[in-house]
Amino acid sequence: MKHATLSRFASLAASAALALSLAACGSTSRSTYSAAVSNDTAAFSSQDAGDYEYYSAESAAAGEGSSFSSDDLTSSMLDPSTVESSRKIVYNASVRMETTDYDTTRAALQEAVTAANGYLESTDQGGSKDSGSRYTYYTARIPAENYRSFLTAAGEAGNVTSLNESAQDITAEYVDVEARLKALNDQRDRLNALADKAETTADLLEIESQLSDVQYQLESYTGQMRLMDNQVRYSTVDISLQEVQVLTPTATTFGEKFVEAVTSGWRGFVDGAEDLILVVVYLWPVVLIVLAILLVARPALKRRKARRAEKKQAKLAAKAAAVQAQPAEPAKPDDTVK
Known part of the structure; x- marks a missing residue:
């Protein structure tokens, strides 16, 4: 009985040891893969930085930050045939x-x-x-x-x-985008290589997420590159x-300017007269209406003026008659006569 009990405990201990060993192995494998991804990413970032510095140096050699007088x-700058092809x-x-x-x-x-x-x-x-x-x-x-x-x-x-x-000059911007595209292409190749080595679904999903971000950036920078290429080409x-009816003068000498001034003055006078005539022609209905009103109103105005004159003369005559109708004042006796 005692021997059977010891055998059962030994079996349970062996099972527990086996389970712990398998868990440790799985954890070690996961940690090893994660470390590999981290190390590869770090190595990639370091290499990207080196590539970017290389392209930046190339940009500086091409004339980054330079200006034209x-x-x-x-x-010459506005003639593409005189500019360096780079x-x-x-x-x-x-x-x-x-x-x-x-x-x-x-x-x-x-x-x-x-x-x-x-x-x-x-x-x-x-x-x-x-x-x-x-x-x-x-x-x-x-x-x-x-x-x-x-x-x-x-x-x-x-x-x-x-x-x-x-x-x-967009040389610096162009070289910068070109360098970013190269770095992103390298990152995509590395992520694809890691995806082939992925052992679990979680690792594969993580890599695919990073690939999606890289692809988005690639498309964005590719669009910028195409736009700049089109603008340059x-x-x-x-x-x-x-x-216009008359071209703008382009005289340079005094004689030419004098002749153009005289010609422009006469042309301005003629244009003004023509505009005045056209205004009168455009407004002929209004002009006719105004003339008709004046013709109708003129006799009435004359009669009204005549009546006002008659009234004024009548008032003056009445005032004169009133003055004449007043009796003369008797002379006052002279106090000095006795």
Whole structure:
């Protein structure tokens, strides 16, 4: 009996020892995997930091933080053919034009866009042909290599009254996004490798969550990269075309300015006279009504004026008669006569 009891206790002790051993093994395996993930993540972060520093140094070597002088802004910088190919420059321009031949100038601008292998991003037209006040607003996207030639062709299509240009260097921002994309791609590859080694469902779900975050960032930075590439490849040119009767003067010498002043003064006088005549013509119904009222009211006004004059004369006559009707006062005796 005593031997049987000892055997039962020995079996229970062995079972408990086996259970504890299995639990310890599972815990050790879990801890080992978690440590592997942590170490790999730490190693990845360290490598990412190294990659980022490398790309940042490359950015600095490419000219990060550099600036252009005012001479460059008005000369070579605004010509993409004179800029280093490693730079990422965004060119924009705003052109104001006027023309007396609206249809011809508009067609010439569209041909210039086509010849430069560009396209019209937006078009806005309005105004009246009868009044000669038509206008068109274009937003053209022109390949950077044809930017300068397009502006020259557009300037020859009409009379340019103003031209504003800008050049934005986005090299540093571009290299930064490029480095982040490389780092995120490396992180995705590492996470995929860890997912192949995952032993439990919980570990796999954790890796998939991290992969989802990485994929979201990859798509965001990829969109930014595509946008910057498009801005660099295609310059944006805003064009404002206005139909006018007379072009804006562009004289430079005193003689030319004097002639234009005389011509502009006479033109202003003629335009004012024409406007006055047009106002009278536009208001002819009102003018006729006013004339009719004056014709009808004039006799009545004359009669009223005559009656007022008669009343005034009657009052004066009555006053004079009253004065004459008053008796003369007797003379007072002179006290000095005795």
